[in-house]
Amino acid sequence: MRGPLVKTLTSGAMLYKLGKLYSVPVYDTPVGFKYVAPLMMEKDAFIGGEESGGYGFRGHVPERDGILAGLFFLDFMVKTGKSPSQLLDYLYSKVGPHYYKRLDFPFSPESRPSIEERLNRNRPGSIQGTKIEKIDTRDGFHYLLTDGSWLLIRFSGTEPLIRVYAESDSLARVDRMLEVGKELVGVGK
Numbered sequence: 001m002r003g004p005l006v007k008t009l010t011s012g013a014m015l016y017k018l019g020k021l022y023s024v025p026v027y028d029t030p031v032g033f034k035y036v037a038p039l040m041m042e043k044d045a046f047i048g049g050e051e052s053g054g055y056g057f058r059g060h061v062p063e064r065d066g067i068l069a070g071l072f073f074l075d076f077m078v079k080t081g082k083s084p085s086q087l088l089d090y091l092y093s094k095v096g097p098h099y100y101k102r103l104d105f106p107f108s109p110e111s112r113p114s115i116e117e118r119l120n121r122n123r124p125g126s127i128q129g130t131k132i133e134k135i136d137t138r139d140g141f142h143y144l145l146t147d148g149s150w151l152l153i154r155f156s157g158t159e160p161l162i163r164v165y166a167e168s169d170s171l172a173r174v175d176r177m178l179e180v181g182k183e184l185v186g187v188g189k
Helices: 014-021 033-043 066-080 084-095 109-121 171-185
Strands: 005-008 026-029 047-049 055-057 099-106 130-136 141-145 150-155 161-168
Touching: 005 014, 005 033, 014 026, 014 084, 026 033, 033 047, 033 055, 055 066, 066 084, 099 171, 109 171, 150 171, 161 171
Parallel strands: 005 026, 005 047
Antiparallel strands: 047 055, 099 161, 130 141, 141 150, 150 161
């Protein structure tokens, strides 16, 4: 099976590399399966998923299904004869290493406007010496860097948390990017 991939903007950038490798388009949406499912149906996507680990598949209900995802994963293990860690090594051999972390910080609803104003006012041109290629504000402040790394600051849609995400090619770099995110938000001082 093959076809387009749909991901939320909090999902890893390695999906773009896989899409290119297998010549399939990759579409991204704001966070939530309420955005993923309609785009999956519109694009006849093979798979749609989000950072929380929820995946939906073409030909099945347009919603997350962990049981079906687990069955596909087990089937892949059986067909390849590889353990989960071997499969991760295989994935990295295709797309290179990717490291990802998320930090959550509680905030009072009254402080949201001042946090948003701070983020709108303070738009850096680079993060940790790497130029920002684009800032996507569809769902927070998503800083896309020229080297493929990214930093995202967004408010949770379900609880009073501000979330700071980062992905890069090393864990140390991810940690440094998260510190920049904390500074931009004004937390953890």
